[in-house]
Structures are given as structure tokens and as C-alpha cells.
Amino acid sequence: MTRGTLIYIVQRLGIIVLTLLVVSFLVFVVVHSLPGNAFISQRVHGKSLQLLLHEYGLDQPILIQYWNFLKGAIHGDLGVSLYIRGEEVTPLVLRELSVSCELGGAALIVTIGLGMTFGVLAAMRQNSWVDYLLTSFAVIGYTVPSFVIAALGIMVFANFLGSVTNGTFAYAAVWTGTYGTIGELWLPALSIGLYTSGQITRITRASMLEVINQDYIRTARAKGLKERVVTIRHALRNALVPVISILGTTVVGILVGVLVIENVFGIPGLGKEFVDSILQHDYNVTVGVFTIFALLIGLSNLGVDLLYTLVDPRIRY
Amino acid sequence: MAATITPLLEYSGGTLAREQVGLWRDGLRRLRRNRLALAAMVYLILLAIVCIVSLFWTPYKPNVVNTCPTYSLPGTPGHPLGCDELGRDTLSRLMVGSQISLAIGLITAAIVMVVGVGVGLLIGYLRGVVDAIFALVINVFYGVPPIMVALVLYVLLGPGVINIIIAIAATTWMDMARLVRGQTLSIREREYVEAARAGGARTRTILLTHIFPNALGPIIVQTTYVVPAAILTAAFFSFLGFGVPAPQADWGGMAQEGFSPLLSGFDPYMLLFPAIALSVTLLAFNFLGDGLRDAFDPRQRR
Numbered sequence: 001m002t003r004g005t006l007i008y009i010v011q012r013l014g015i016i017v018l019t020l021l022v023v024s025f026l027v028f029v030v031v032h033s034l035p036g037n038a039f040i041s042q043r044v045h046g047k048s049l050q051l052l053l054h055e056y057g058l059d060q061p062i063l064i065q066y067w068n069f070l071k072g073a074i075h076g077d078l079g080v081s082l083y084i085r086g087e088e089v090t091p092l093v094l095r096e097l098s099v100s101c102e103l104g105g106a107a108l109i110v111t112i113g114l115g116m117t118f119g120v121l122a123a124m125r126q127n128s129w130v131d132y133l134l135t136s137f138a139v140i141g142y143t144v145p146s147f148v149i150a151a152l153g154i155m156v157f158a159n160f161l162g163s164v165t166n167g168t169f170a171y172a173a174v175w176t177g178t179y180g181t182i183g184e185l186w187l188p189a190l191s192i193g194l195y196t197s198g199q200i201t202r203i204t205r206a207s208m209l210e211v212i213n214q215d216y217i218r219t220a221r222a223k224g225l226k227e228r229v230v231t232i233r234h235a236l237r238n239a240l241v242p243v244i245s246i247l248g249t250t251v252v253g254i255l256v257g258v259l260v261i262e263n264v265f266g267i268p269g270l271g272k273e274f275v276d277s278i279l280q281h282d283y284n285v286t287v288g289v290f291t292i293f294a295l296l297i298g299l300s301n302l303g304v305d306l307l308y309t310l311v312d313p314r315i316r317y
Numbered sequence: 318m319a320a321t322i323t324p325l326l327e328y329s330g331g332t333l334a335r336e337q338v339g340l341w342r343d344g345l346r347r348l349r350r351n352r353l354a355l356a357a358m359v360y361l362i363l364l365a366i367v368c369i370v371s372l373f374w375t376p377y378k379p380n381v382v383n384t385c386p387t388y389s390l391p392g393t394p395g396h397p398l399g400c401d402e403l404g405r406d407t408l409s410r411l412m413v414g415s416q417i418s419l420a421i422g423l424i425t426a427a428i429v430m431v432v433g434v435g436v437g438l439l440i441g442y443l444r445g446v447v448d449a450i451f452a453l454v455i456n457v458f459y460g461v462p463p464i465m466v467a468l469v470l471y472v473l474l475g476p477g478v479i480n481i482i483i484a485i486a487a488t489t490w491m492d493m494a495r496l497v498r499g500q501t502l503s504i505r506e507r508e509y510v511e512a513a514r515a516g517g518a519r520t521r522t523i524l525l526t527h528i529f530p531n532a533l534g535p536i537i538v539q540t541t542y543v544v545p546a547a548i549l550t551a552a553f554f555s556f557l558g559f560g561v562p563a564p565q566a567d568w569g570g571m572a573q574e575g576f577s578p579l580l581s582g583f584d585p586y587m588l589l590f591p592a593i594a595l596s597v598t599l600l601a602f603n604f605l606g607d608g609l610r611d612a613f614d615p616r617q618r619r
């Protein structure tokens with residue numbers, strides 16, 4: 001790692017911190033100006049409401065409230081939940097983050113695995129039925145909404161398969177426990193991953209098509225290398241840069257997928273908590289989830305930019 | 318020497334030079350050759366007709382309950398697509414639902430186009446501090462998924478179709494502005510813009526009659542992609558329970574209502590029909606967008 005790279009990373013971290021500050025402030029202000037609050041939803045009124053508002057510091061000016069939130073956040077304390085009164089937000093959100101990471105990670109594996117395999121296959125068999133099949137599959141993947149794919153999955157693997165095999169092989173559509181099992185994880189992960197893998201397939205295919213017409217591919221074939229080696233080591237490696245450049249978008253796509261799919265399958269992660277916390281006016285949790293999403297996106301974008309240098313040593317910062 | 322110019326076409330005898338056609342005729346010709354885009358257009362015209370018909374007539378009133386037994390399956394006499402959990406006719410609600418989807422998609426796209434093009438042209442032309450501020454705002458904004466911002470904004474504004482449109486437009490105009498900014502930055506350096514400036518044209522004239530028409534191709538293409546994106550976001554909202562207010566039928570909300578009968582396994586069709594309508598519509602807009610991109614914006618072709 002050169003000194004330039006270090007300076008670059010520090011700069012990028014600075015931008016991430018700035019983003020976190022701006023995002024958390026805006027969301028803080030917006031969420032606090034939503035009509036109603038957590039206590040009114042719980043039918044607390046009059047004097048006891050005033051007491052509660054005072055106890056949680058919600059009667060103070062918004063800027064002071066934000067300042068107090070920041071002071072806590074620097075020490076890793078995102079405040080307490082207003083809905084489940086007194087529950088610490090930080091451990092809650094971290095536990096949900098681990099669940100969402102499990103789901104998102106599985107979706108990322110599906111995305112990259114399916115997307116790159118299909119992209120390479122489609123490019124190698126350009127204009128054949130394999131190509132048409134895989135590109136149509138990609139288009140359907142990124143246009144059909146993830147909840148529709150999830151619903152079709154439930155229809156086929158839970159209802160149909162269940163009734164055909166008398167319940168021996170049926171997908172249990174309800175998530176049990178905090179982390180679920182592999183048997184429960186695959187369908188949510190696939191529902192998210194099909195969307196993002198469609199994008200990867202398209203980019204990989206286009207990028208591979210550009211590379212395989214280059215001279216060094218002909219040279220590699222002329223040397224008598226096996227087709228598999230030519231494809232993977234010579235073509236794919238050089239076709240990777242455009243694919244990596246959309247990985248940042250892919251991460252955002254997966255996070256949106258997590259948001260929706262967690263609510264479909266009742267998975268206790270950040271996406272479900274985000275929607276619940278808005279409905280319950282649980283300010284601190286909403287801001288906490290937003291901040292973590294912003295941090296995840298910032299770090300993954302930085303990671304993507306650093307990946308460039310690994311794949312293509314000519315790129316330096 | 319007014320009438321002495323000889324047309325090039327007669328001279329070349331039709332073999333050396335191709336007939337000169339404008340952007341529109343050339344684009345339309347290429348679009349007509351794209352079968353997928355044509356099929357998408359036919360579907361969208363049919364959808365528009367269904368939408369207009371549903372304004373005046375549906376087989377049953379879409380919000381009237383108990384027109385048939387609850388959860389009737391497709392094929393029930395008089396109800397080809399069955400009924401939902403309140404005994405409302407699914408076909409009627411599906412037809413009315415197209416109004417919401419099309420309204421959200423098209424109006425959002427129109428707003429995004431006007432605001433995005435306006436801001437993009439100005440920023441690209443003025444450059445300097447304005448551009449730097451815009452770049453910073455964009456960087457910060459893209460730090461969180463736009464759909465989350467739109468969702469919070471929508472909750473803040475309160476339920477209603479217009480508020481959905483505002484929330485989605487407010488979070489998608491930046492993509493358009495960024496595209497137009499880029500186009501403007503490159504077009505403003507062309508000779509004809511320089512000539513117009515040397516001729517003493519005002520900034521507004523240069524922007525509207527020289528730069529805007531030459532950036533129109535990518536703008537149309539981007540607008541076509543905004544439509545399905547807006548419909549999809551609105552469907553996500555409905556599915557998460559933040560949709561159009563209750564009895565009003567919309568595809569995302571119908572899919573959400575159909576989810577628990579699907580999980581219980583006794584009536585998958587309540588979800589299936591709105592899901593199919595939604596998916597096919599999204600596919601059609603995307604195919605049309607791809608077709609338009611190939612036709613009007615050959616440089617971006619992949």
C-alpha cells in the first residue's frame with residue numbers, strides 16, 4: 001500500500017463521516033416532525049405524557065436533542081427505544097444488523113455466483129439459444145419485483161411441493177428464531193439475488209464480449225491453452241473492471257431487497273425494524289437504522305474502489 | 318441566388334449518399350424494427366385503453382363488497398378472476414388499479430423530466446460553485462438508498478397518491494439532473510453553441526434552442542426508465558403497508574392483501590393477478606426504454 005492510497009482512504013473516510021452527519025441530522029429532524037409520537041400510539045395522554053416526554057428529553061429544542069444524540073453516538077450509544085421503553089438501541093440494532101448481513105451476504109453470493117456465471121456463459125455462446133435464454137432471464141430478474149419472485153417461490157416450493165409430497169418436502173415460509181436455518185434462508189436470498197444478478201449478468205456479458213475479441217485472447221488460444229483457462233484466467237480477469245464498478249450499485253440494490261424481503265418473510269433484521277420503527281414512531285431506532293445503512297453503503301463503495309487496484313494494478317490512487 | 322442550390326440527393330444518384338433523415342424519422346425507423354419494443358408498445362396502448370375504460374365502466378363497482386362469496390376462485394360465474402377477502406371483484410379492481418400505476422409512473426416521470434432537465438441545464442452551463450455544491454449534495458444523497466428517503470418523506474407528507482408522486486420525484490430527479498449536466502457540459506463546447514454566443518444570443522436562448530434539443534435523445538430514454546422505477550417504488554410502498562389509502566385499488570396493495578391467503582395456501586390468485594399485471598407492465602416499459610435507447614441514443618448502446 002502506497003502513501004497515496006493511504007491519503008485516499010483517509011479522504012474517503014472523511015466523506016463518509018460527513019455523509020453520516022448530514023444523513024443522521026436530516027433524518028433526525030424529519031422523523032421528529034412526523035405527526036404523533038410513540039407514547040400517543042400507546043394511548044398515553046395528559047400529565048403522564050408530559051412526564052414521559054420530559055424523561056426522554058423530547059420536550060427540548062430539536063437541535064439540543066440532536067446534539068445529545070451525537071454525543072451518545074460518538075460513544076457508540078444510539079439512545080433508547082421509545083416503543084419498548086428503555087431498551088438500548090445499539091445492541092438491538094447490532095443484533096438486527098447481523099441478521100440482515102446473513103441475508104444480504106447470502107444474496108450477494110447468489111448475485112455474484114449466478115450473475116457472473118450466466119454472464120460468462122451468455123458471452124461465450126453469443127447469439128445462441130443459451131445466450132437468449134440467459135439474457136431474458138436477466139431482464140426478468142431485474143424487472144420483476146422481488147416480492148413477486150418471493151411469492152412465486154412460496155407458491156411453488158411451499159404450497160405446490162408441499163401438497164404433492166404430502167408435506168415431506170415443503171418450504172416453511174415462516175422464519176423461526178433469530179437467524180433461521182439454511183432451509184429458510186435460501187428463498188429470501190434468491191428473491192433478492194435474482195434482481196441484482198440480472199444487472200451483473202448484463203454487465204459481465206457485455207464486458208466479456210469486448211474482451212474476447214482482443215489479440216491476447218487469440219494468442220492464448222494459439223498457444224494451445226485449454227478453453228477453460230482462456231475464459232477464466234485471460235478473458236474474465238480482464239473483463240472484471242466494469243463488473244466491479246457496478247458492485248456499489250449492487251450493494252444498494254441488495255439493501256433495498258433486504259428492506260422489502262425481510263417484511264415479506266418476517267425476518268427480524270434491519271429492514272423489518274426500519275418499517276416497524278416508522279409505524280411506531282420509534283425515533284432513535286429509525287435514525288439508528290438509517291445511520292447504519294449509510295455506513296454500510298459508504299464502506300462498501302470504498303471497498304469497491306480499493307478492489308479496482310487489486311484487479312487492475314494500473315489503477316492507482 | 319436564392320433558388321440555385323442543387324439538392325445533393327439528385328446529384329448522387331442514390332448510390333453514394335444515403336437519404337438524409339432527421340433524428341425523429343431515423344429513430345422511429347429503428348424503433349419499428351425492434352420487435353420487442355413494438356410488442357411492449359402494443360401492450361402499453363392496450364393498458365392505456367383499459368385504464369381509460371375503467372374510468373367509466375368496470376364489470377362491478379371496484380369498491381363494492383360482497384359481490385360474490387369471499388375468496389372466490391377464478392372462474393366463478395360472472396367473476397372471471399374471482400373475488401378478494403371482502404368479496405370485491407378482482408377483475409374490476411385490477412382494471413382500476415392500472416389508473417394508479419400509470420398516474421404515478423407518468424406524472425413522476427414528467428416532474429422528474431422538467432425539474433431534472435432544468436437543474437441539469439443550469440448546473441452544466443454555469444459550472445463553478447453551483448456545480449461543486451450539487452456534486453456534494455449528490456454524494457451525500459447517494460449515501461442512503463433513495464427508497465428509504467422517499468418512504469420517510471411520504472410518511473411525513475401523509476397518505477395520498479399525490480404525496481407518493483412528490484416523495485418519489487423528490488428522490489429521483491437527481492439522476493436526470495446528473496445526466497443532463499453531463500450532456501450540457503459536452504454540448505456547450507461545440508462550435509454551434511460558440512457561434513450562437515458570438516452572435517449575441519442570450520443564455521436562455523442558448524440553453525433552450527441549442528443545448529436542450531441536442532440532448533433530447535438521452536433525456537427521452539432516461540424518462541422512459543423513470544416510469545417503471547416509479548411504479549416499482551410505489552408498489553414497494555404499498556407492499557410495505559404505506560400505500561394508497563384504503564378502499565382505492567392499486568396493484569401493490571392488492572398483492573399485499575393477497576399475501577396472507579397465499580401463505581395459508583388456499584387462494585394464491587389474489588396475489589398472482591396483480592403481481593402479473595405489475596410485472597408485465599414493468600417489463601413493457603423497460604423493453605420500450607431499451608428500444609428507445611437503441612433508436613435515439615446509439616452511443617449508449619450496449
